[in-house]
Amino acid sequence: MIRFLYNLLWPLGLACFLPGYFLKMVRRGGYREKFGQRLGIYDRELRVRLAKQRSTWFHAVSVGEVMIALKLAQQLRTLEPDVHCVLTTTTTTGFALANKNAPPWIQVLYTPLDFWPVMRRAFSVICPARIILVEAEIWPNLAAEAHARRIPLVLVNARLSPRSERRFRRFRFFVAPTFRLLDLVCVQELEDADRWHRLGVERSRIWHTGSIKYDPADIDSNADVQGIDHLAVKPEPPVLFGGSTHRGEEELLGKVFLRLRQKFPSLCLFIAPRHVERVREIRAQLQALSLQVGLVSEAASHSETNPDCVLLDRTGELQRWYGIATVVFMGKSLTAQGGQNPVEPIIVGKPVIFGPHMENFATLAKTLVSKDGAIQVSDVDSLEQALGKLLRDGQARQRLVQNAREVLNQHRGATARAAALIADLRSQQDQLL
Numbered sequence: 001m002i003r004f005l006y007n008l009l010w011p012l013g014l015a016c017f018l019p020g021y022f023l024k025m026v027r028r029g030g031y032r033e034k035f036g037q038r039l040g041i042y043d044r045e046l047r048v049r050l051a052k053q054r055s056t057w058f059h060a061v062s063v064g065e066v067m068i069a070l071k072l073a074q075q076l077r078t079l080e081p082d083v084h085c086v087l088t089t090t091t092t093t094g095f096a097l098a099n100k101n102a103p104p105w106i107q108v109l110y111t112p113l114d115f116w117p118v119m120r121r122a123f124s125v126i127c128p129a130r131i132i133l134v135e136a137e138i139w140p141n142l143a144a145e146a147h148a149r150r151i152p153l154v155l156v157n158a159r160l161s162p163r164s165e166r167r168f169r170r171f172r173f174f175v176a177p178t179f180r181l182l183d184l185v186c187v188q189e190l191e192d193a194d195r196w197h198r199l200g201v202e203r204s205r206i207w208h209t210g211s212i213k214y215d216p217a218d219i220d221s222n223a224d225v226q227g228i229d230h231l232a233v234k235p236e237p238p239v240l241f242g243g244s245t246h247r248g249e250e251e252l253l254g255k256v257f258l259r260l261r262q263k264f265p266s267l268c269l270f271i272a273p274r275h276v277e278r279v280r281e282i283r284a285q286l287q288a289l290s291l292q293v294g295l296v297s298e299a300a301s302h303s304e305t306n307p308d309c310v311l312l313d314r315t316g317e318l319q320r321w322y323g324i325a326t327v328v329f330m331g332k333s334l335t336a337q338g339g340q341n342p343v344e345p346i347i348v349g350k351p352v353i354f355g356p357h358m359e360n361f362a363t364l365a366k367t368l369v370s371k372d373g374a375i376q377v378s379d380v381d382s383l384e385q386a387l388g389k390l391l392r393d394g395q396a397r398q399r400l401v402q403n404a405r406e407v408l409n410q411h412r413g414a415t416a417r418a419a420a421l422i423a424d425l426r427s428q429q430d431q432l433l
Helices: 002-028 035-039 044-050 062-077 092-101 116-126 140-147 160-169 172-179 190-197 225-226 249-260 276-287 320-325 343-347 359-369 380-392 394-412 414-432
Strands: 053-061 084-091 108-109 128-134 153-158 183-186 205-209 237-245 268-273 293-295 308-309 327-330 352-354
Touching: 002 140, 002 172, 035 249, 044 108, 053 249, 062 084, 062 153, 062 249, 062 327, 062 414, 084 092, 084 183, 092 108, 092 352, 116 140, 128 140, 128 414, 140 153, 140 172, 140 359, 153 394, 153 414, 160 172, 160 190, 183 190, 183 249, 183 414, 190 205, 205 268, 237 249, 237 320, 237 343, 249 268, 249 276, 268 276, 276 293, 276 308, 320 343, 352 380, 380 394
Parallel strands: 053 084, 053 128, 084 108, 128 153, 153 183, 183 205, 237 268, 237 327, 268 308, 293 308, 327 352
Antiparallel strands: none
């Protein structure tokens, strides 16, 4: 009955949300490419290719989840050398990143809309042997279709904040039937296991593996520094780096930068906005502060200029650019809520500062601060003070990074643990069939 109502109301919900969703796609660009895949429409060549083998279907929303999916798929292939995968993603930025980084044995597609006829067409083409959802992407029709076809359904790197749990518990009658269809849930933190159990997942199906996103086991801490050597823009230290910034934070960083440069005359500002479509807006804001602003994409044609601030206007390159930083401020934590992932700069040896809003990484942020592995500030004034201290004290920067890496080591091996559980689940399924 619940699923019937969901599908009955789905077109109405789509009509309400479609204008805003379509506007967002237009702003980000590339929305026309393979748009039919969102409706479960695939070309003949793709249908023929996928029909040759049953695939492991990974579903990841955007850039961060895509990176987790690719990392886990590579680990899974070490256990199952003949595995073939399909990776679906929702955003155009996620799709572009997946296409750029996926090996030949992973087919990248857009995520089909979770409407019953659309999802059925997608299942008939993809023919999944198992489905692996990344972090929080559990859709009723996808889950129900997998259950009806006896296809194992896995949720990896599962996270559930206290706020999200409270919201789900208000609608437990509607969401619990879908959550019960999960065959395996790999959680990042122990307390996440209790939250998922309270929402309907059997305790025996929940495993604490740690975070794949935080797992430093297969990452070369020097790779990103080496990876930018050939690029035209390479600011000289010291560099204040704003990573994955959101609206309002770029202007604040610009003002802080101007004040700090009075004490550190050679200081350079580098900003990587979370959404590159905002680059024009950000550039205008910073130029209004009398800053000379350059873009990474313009570096080759403007190599003679020496801008005060450089904006990263290309997607999928953020991690490699962290290598130039002296100190990193993590975005979406000062003027917006949720926070962005602090792990990438830590892995390449950069000290991290973030604001009061790190809800999406609450446990990690709390642990980093308590272990002196990151600095959390409450406002712009305290941000300026913390930045000044770290820019002045190299030993303080090193201590912060070392402590942060010790925190990340708690998640070492998370990718391998999740892959082993997924492979074991498939073996159990094969024995039942």
